[in-house]
Amino acid sequence: MLTEKELKEYSDNARASYLPHISIDCVVFGFHEGMLKVLLLHMKNENGWYLPGGFVLKDEPIELSANRILKERTGLDEIFLQQFHVFGDPQRSKDHFEMYKDMLPRAENWFTDRFLTIGYYALVDFCDAIPQPDIFSADCIWRDLDDLPELKLDHALILKTALDTLRLQLNYQPIGYNLMPKEFTMPELQKLYETILDKKLDRRNFQRRMLGFGILKRSEKPRKGGAHKAPYLYSFDLENYQAALTEGFKGGW
Amino acid sequence: MLTEKELKEYSDNARASYLPHISIDCVVFGFHEGMLKVLLLHMKNENGWYLPGGFVLKDEPIELSANRILKERTGLDEIFLQQFHVFGDPQRSKDHFEMYKDMLPRAENWFTDRFLTIGYYALVDFCDAIPQPDIFSADCIWRDLDDLPELKLDHALILKTALDTLRLQLNYQPIGYNLMPKEFTMPELQKLYETILDKKLDRRNFQRRMLGFGILKRSEKPRKGGAHKAPYLYSFDLENYQAALTEGFKGGW
DNA sequence: AATCGATAGTGTATTATTGACACAAGAGTA
DNA sequence: TACTCTTGTGTCAATAATACACTATCGATT
Numbered sequence: 001m002l003t004e005k006e007l008k009e010y011s012d013n014a015r016a017s018y019l020p021h022i023s024i025d026c027v028v029f030g031f032h033e034g035m036l037k038v039l040l041l042h043m044k045n046e047n048g049w050y051l052p053g054g055f056v057l058k059d060e061p062i063e064l065s066a067n068r069i070l071k072e073r074t075g076l077d078e079i080f081l082q083q084f085h086v087f088g089d090p091q092r093s094k095d096h097f098e099m100y101k102d103m104l105p106r107a108e109n110w111f112t113d114r115f116l117t118i119g120y121y122a123l124v125d126f127c128d129a130i131p132q133p134d135i136f137s138a139d140c141i142w143r144d145l146d147d148l149p150e151l152k153l154d155h156a157l158i159l160k161t162a163l164d165t166l167r168l169q170l171n172y173q174p175i176g177y178n179l180m181p182k183e184f185t186m187p188e189l190q191k192l193y194e195t196i197l198d199k200k201l202d203r204r205n206f207q208r209r210m211l212g213f214g215i216l217k218r219s220e221k222p223r224k225g226g227a228h229k230a231p232y233l234y235s236f237d238l239e240n241y242q243a244a245l246t247e248g249f250k251g252g253w
Numbered sequence: 254m255l256t257e258k259e260l261k262e263y264s265d266n267a268r269a270s271y272l273p274h275i276s277i278d279c280v281v282f283g284f285h286e287g288m289l290k291v292l293l294l295h296m297k298n299e300n301g302w303y304l305p306g307g308f309v310l311k312d313e314p315i316e317l318s319a320n321r322i323l324k325e326r327t328g329l330d331e332i333f334l335q336q337f338h339v340f341g342d343p344q345r346s347k348d349h350f351e352m353y354k355d356m357l358p359r360a361e362n363w364f365t366d367r368f369l370t371i372g373y374y375a376l377v378d379f380c381d382a383i384p385q386p387d388i389f390s391a392d393c394i395w396r397d398l399d400d401l402p403e404l405k406l407d408h409a410l411i412l413k414t415a416l417d418t419l420r421l422q423l424n425y426q427p428i429g430y431n432l433m434p435k436e437f438t439m440p441e442l443q444k445l446y447e448t449i450l451d452k453k454l455d456r457r458n459f460q461r462r463m464l465g466f467g468i469l470k471r472s473e474k475p476r477k478g479g480a481h482k483a484p485y486l487y488s489f490d491l492e493n494y495q496a497a498l499t500e501g502f503k504g505g506w
Numbered sequence: 507a508a509t510c511g512a513t514a515g516t517g518t519a520t521t522a523t524t525g526a527c528a529c530a531a532g533a534g535t536a
Numbered sequence: 537t538a539c540t541c542t543t544g545t546g547t548c549a550a551t552a553a554t555a556c557a558c559t560a561t562c563g564a565t566t
Contacts (some may be wrong), residue, residue, distance in 0.1 A: 019274045019369070021272050021273065021274065022369060056341070056369075062342075062369065065341075083339060085336065086315065088315030089314050090313065116309075168425075172421070172424070185543090204526090205525065209523095226533075228532080228534070229543045230532070230542095230543080232544085439514085440513080456514085458555085460515085462553090477562085478563095479512095479562070480511090481512050481561075482512085482513055483561070485515085
């Protein structure tokens with residue numbers, strides 16, 4: 001926990017560097033061992049968990065802010081980042097960093113301001129990320145999506161909204177690339193979809209549909225070592241993948 | 254155009270009332286005589302056209318801000334409003350109200366600040382709206398979507414993004430209710446869809462699909478007066494419509 | 507009153523997509 | 537060699553999307 005002096009310093013510096021009243025919160029999804037994970041921060045000397053977040057430098061495009069924040073938390077650059085919603089209830093930041101609430105006069109304390117937060121969700125390869133806590137938190141760790149701790153502020157709402165958006169986007173955008181390692185098997189990819197959608201899919205129909213999109217390349221060599229029939233390895237055909245991203249999957253009308 | 258004194262007053266008042274660096278821009282769609290329309294403002298003493306916009310009161314939820322702004326511009330309340338994107342390039346507001354640029358010192362002039370703008374799009378019944386200019390504009394009028402004037406700032410981008418979002422949402426949300434009058438014929442509704450999507454649809458298939466959604470009620474009496482066979486009148490079945498809104502149209506996976 | 511032109515209402519055959527389902531093949535293990 | 541587990545693949549039925557043609561009715565025209 002920061003001392004009064006440190007808080008004052010942080011606040012002064014924040015006011016000098018960042019746009020006031022605006023924050024960014026990131027819902028970072030990862031996929032590991034058949035589980036969808038979210039990156040969460042655990043506050044020092046407090047029970048609360050938070051989404052990784054930060055602020056926008058006075059002259060910085062917000063996409064770069066989100067990128068910068070994520071790089072600080074994961075070490076990753078060029079992450080798949082998708083802005084999905086702004087949360088603007090005046091009450092939402094009421095309980096922001098409660099322990100710092102009365103440590104400074106309101107006008108000086110950055111954390112007593114009202115904040116609109118821009119929600120981004122990110123899809124990252126679990127294995128590549130190296131979670132790093134920020135100065136307010138003791139821990140930055142992956143948590144299973146179906147075993148979440150209680151989240152502070154409106155971060156539970158932000159997370160739910162991100163997940164809903166992700167599920168919706170799955171219908172008209174190819175998602176897998178950012179969550180899967182370079183090479184993977186069809187059952188592994190299917191597991192990702194089943195995990196995101198939280199339902200079982202038919203193995204054969206899934207394969208047919210996925211291949212139908214034309215964004216997968218089958219490698220010559222199957223994955224060896226398992227105790228069963230060796231599955232083929234696939235990777236994304238980046239060219240077609242990008243095209244599919246911009247065009248969208250399903251026509252609709 | 255405002256005098257220096259008026260600008261100073263506006264700026265002082267804005268700084269006292271609104272969250273700094275945050276604005277809201279609205280893309281208001283209407284539908285009339287087979288054309289999709291957008292509400293635009295024409296600046297006093299300037300060639301520029303702008304989207305209707307405004308700012309967020311210091312203690313106001315942003316949804317209410319958007320509502321308030323739209324009510325001021327259209328007289329309408331309880332509008333279908335959808336937040337769709339935040340535009341956060343530091344350069345985007347560089348040319349904001351150029352004519353007021355050098356009239357006041359930067360620190361005093363509200364319009365030289367950097368603004369992130371939250372984009373909302375609205376669907377309104379063309380006939381109900383009563384366009385009202387704001388104090389900066391000489392005109393507030395409906396413009397045909399396919400005959401747009403040049404837009405200032407990044408408002409062309411905002412409009413395009415809104416339109417793309419609208420087209421996408423058409424695939425998994427029932428849209429018509431907010432753009433159509435209470436009663437309408439199937440060909441009229443089809444025209445709306447064709448206009449939004451900018452392509453011809455098959456009459457019979459459109460009807461089948463629409464009715465299949467189960468959100469339309471057919472009135473007993475057809476519309477009389479036309480020089481041709483009298484078409485049936487339909488209205489939306491609000492209960493089913495609301496259900497469809499929350500559930501979404503198409504399963505996807 | 508009969509005809510014409512334009513638009514609205516409806517049905518059906520064809521094709522593509524989705525969903526359900528069963529069997530064969532390969533890799534390790536006993 | 538047989539067994540178990542998992543993967544790969546094909547087929548059939550149901551459903552949805554598409555293409556397309558005829559009939560009905562209104563006002564206008566003659």
